[in-house]
Amino acid sequence: MRESDANRIRQLQLLATISDEAFAQITRGALVQTFPAGANLIYEADSVDFLYILIDGMVELQGHWHDKESTLAVLRPISTFILAAVVLDAPALMAARTLSRSQIVMLPAETFRAAMREDPGFSVAVAQELSGCYRGLVRTIKNHKLRSGTERLANYLLTQQVRQGGGDTVELLYEKRILASLLDLTPESLSRAFAQLDKYGVAVTGSRVVIGNAAGLRKLARPNALIDNHQPPRGDVQGKAAKELWPLPGDRGCGMEVE
Template identity: 30%
Template sequence: MTKINLLGLLENHALFRNISAVDLHTLQREVVKTELEKNTMLFRKGDQADACFIVVYGLVKLSIPSSQGNDKVLELIRPGQSLGEAMMFLDEPYPFYAEALENTLLLKIPRPALMRLLDRSPVISRQMMAGLSYRLLGFIRNVERYSLQNATQRVIDYLLQTSAMQSTNEVRLELKKHLLASLLNLSPETLSRVLHQLMDEQLIRVCGSTIHIGSPDALKTYQHSVVTLH
């Protein structure tokens, strides 16, 4: 088990910054550290939602399984983000599965422990509602993006957002290309065609799982100029 400062992680997480020291220490005793190796399932679709999770490090993929084997990627959960709260409140099973894409450490907060904390702290309740609202807004924006943006615009949007998150123009793809295509609601063939198109325009260079963006401003200008993808 990786040695971590559990109390420090809880104190510094946005959700728990305003709770009392007593509540924090009580919560600390009930939190379970969960380590997953790469490609390990955290839970499967249909499992009962009895906890929520906070990612300490690593990367978790949320997907809907498909009988054809082409699972639909819903979201990536990164360090500092949480998952599982909505199903826990509804007392419903998970409608998706969660898989670690890298070696990942999570904090598992059992449902009874979190419910007791929410009963005692209106501040925590409001913060959790805000977090769930942001997630909902994110899903709405994704639907809007898929409805209004063409394939080229979606790929550029992803590259620019990931570049900003990683604070570099050397973008490390977090997903294999067929999974990235699923996340962007594209076919793998369309994703490859768009990447080649951007390379031909000398806007990006691709080296394995790394994409070098020559100029984010030029890429953004090209995004706004593209109307259709042939």
């Protein structure tokens, strides 16, 4: 693995405090691969030989049952996935595929577990990461069970507004059918939810969404720190809206939050 790639993944909170010896151990034998859009990385029930770290591109995590499939999360850099399966040496519960050309670091699972056994500080970091994953999953469940589809969409748009710099225009980063599945909606329900947001100044043209009345949208969405985990862009985010959307300390979500 190139030094530049090693430095990038070392920025992850999961790996920030690992000893140099343990880091060298888990990156020995690591693979760095570039995949085209639409590449299947993992299938459900696969044995897990690597921890995956997305360093460029976009990855969708999916669940399947008979002829149905659902988007569970959409990941952007830098993100790990299937950490719990690696720790437990268990089959994957989710499938993963690329939504765009993606570069992924693959750390051997066995050496990862060995480093956990030998480096107590690293084990604590893994426990903290998995705790963040659990809390992110709880947030997602609460979002889906306690809010209407329109409220879920409103909060999604507010999340993206913060993450994309706080302006009035939000770019949808993937197809609307994926967004619908991510929000636990049908494509038809998503269209109706967008129509209901028209009164709040939300106008959609292709992948471009203009938010004409952010204050009204926040009043409808009622963002809540115990459900939402909006990540601000780099640097300080100012204003009342940013404070309402600020995440609680320690929450990361491991891709299980609503992106």
